[in-house]
Amino acid sequence: MILPRFDYYAPTGLDEALSWLAEHHGSGVKILGGGTDLLVDVRGKIIPDQHRPRCQEHRDGPWLARYAPTESIEILLALSRITELRGIAVEVNCVRIGAMTTITDLERSPVVRTRLAGLWDGARQLGSPLVRNRGTYGGNLCNARPAADTAIPTLALGGRLVLASIRGERTVDHSDFVTGPGETILEPDEILKEVVFDLANDPAMGSAYLKLSNRKALEIAVVSAAAMVTFNSPPAEQGGIKGGVTKSARIALGAVAPTPLLVPEAGEALVGKELDSQSISEAARIAAGVARPITDHRGGDEYRRMMVEVLVRRVLMSCWERALAGTVEEAA
Ligand SMILES: Cc1cc2nc3c(=O)[nH]c(=O)nc-3n(C[C@H](O)[C@H](O)[C@H](O)COP(=O)(O)OP(=O)(O)OC[C@H]3O[C@@H](n4cnc5c(N)ncnc54)[C@H](O)[C@@H]3O)c2cc1C
Numbered sequence: 001m002i003l004p005r006f007d008y009y010a011p012t013g014l015d016e017a018l019s020w021l022a023e024h025h026g027s028g029v030k031i032l033g034g035g036t037d038l039l040v041d042v043r044g045k046i047i048p049d050q051h052r053p054r055c056q057e058h059r060d061g062p063w064l065a066r067y068a069p070t071e072s073i074e075i076l077l078a079l080s081r082i083t084e085l086r087g088i089a090v091e092v093n094c095v096r097i098g099a100m101t102t103i104t105d106l107e108r109s110p111v112v113r114t115r116l117a118g119l120w121d122g123a124r125q126l127g128s129p130l131v132r133n134r135g136t137y138g139g140n141l142c143n144a145r146p147a148a149d150t151a152i153p154t155l156a157l158g159g160r161l162v163l164a165s166i167r168g169e170r171t172v173d174h175s176d177f178v179t180g181p182g183e184t185i186l187e188p189d190e191i192l193k194e195v196v197f198d199l200a201n202d203p204a205m206g207s208a209y210l211k212l213s214n215r216k217a218l219e220i221a222v223v224s225a226a227a228m229v230t231f232n233s234p235p236a237e238q239g240g241i242k243g244g245v246t247k248s249a250r251i252a253l254g255a256v257a258p259t260p261l262l263v264p265e266a267g268e269a270l271v272g273k274e275l276d277s278q279s280i281s282e283a284a285r286i287a288a289g290v291a292r293p294i295t296d297h298r299g300g301d302e303y304r305r306m307m308v309e310v311l312v313r314r315v316l317m318s319c320w321e322r323a324l325a326g327t328v329e330e331a332a
Pocket of ligand 1: 030148149190
């Protein structure tokens with residue numbers, strides 16, 4: 001991997017970073033979290049000689065463009081020394097997670113595990129231990145990929161993103177944040193500061209995330225699904241699935257549209273009903289009908305749509321089990 005030459009600025013405070021960004025933003029300036037996406041995109045790829053076509057006519061042909069960097073940089077604004085951007089804080093009604101919190105931090109947090117179990121599932125399934133140690137929550141969200149493993153549960157859990165600039169802060173729903181593959185509403189002088197999750201006082205709540213991929217690690221999802229369900233009263237074991245009247249439900253899908261996809265109609269279909277096999281199947285069918293997957297090397301569109309139905313059924317069952325157990329800890 002050959003990195004281009006670039007300058008590097010690593011302020012220690014958020015205000016300092018925002019002032020610098022207000023002055024310097026523009027072409028060639030990039031924000032650096034853990035770098036596990038960005039540094040891959042800016043590298044020049046080394047192509048061993050034996051991998052080049054032997055035929056002289058094609059040796060340096062247009063195919064080389066495929067190996068060109070997809071991003072260019074002149075200055076990196078590194079956020080790693082800004083301690084206020086890293087950490088998980090529990091307040092009376094909400095949990096705040098700093099953008100520079102690593103994926104490993106999420107995976108190891110008892111609060112995330114018990115209160116935001118779907119996000120915990122997403123963190124555990126992202127990449128490998130090495131990638132999770134460097135990669136950050138903010139980077140995964142700002143990279144804005146339709147299959148990003150923390151983005152789908154963030155959407156289902158109703159996460160709100162706090163975007164900061166010297167002009168002040170604004171808070172947006174994750175559902176409004178991503179506008180296309182790799183594209184967000186972030187202005188060039190803005191930094192994602194933190195993500196806020198409201199903690200409702202419902203008698204019972206469960207969330208879950210599942211990812212289907214062609215390998216067990218280091219693999220982007222073929223399809224993924226997340227759900228959060230709250231209940232009017234704690235569900236009870238009645239043999240099989242299940243019982244407990246649904247107060248609210250949010251279902252989100254990954255890798256089936258250009259952006260992470262919230263399916264409000266699937267969640268609404270559950271409201272006021274017992275969460276049983278019939279209502280779960282109905283919500284899963286609705287979600288599969290809304291999905292607009294493509295066919296690529298990871299899977300066909302029809303296969304993906306079928307798998308949406310399966311994954312949504314499973315995450316809803318998992319929500320029920322977690323709500324019943326009270327915490328993931330007890331359910332495990
Ligand atoms: C081998 C490998 C395997 C991977 N596997 C997975 C996987 O299974 N699932 C998955 O979802 N991802 C995977 N990834 C992608 C990547 O690791 C994650 O997306 C990671 O969370 C990105 O975080 P980062 O801090 O490294 O982001 P960076 O690379 O630092 O940044 C990513 C983008 O976000 C911007 N950015 C970062 N932080 C901020 C901020 N606070 N405010 C504004 N903009 C910001 C950057 O400018 C850049 O455009 C993998 C990557 C590798 C290299």
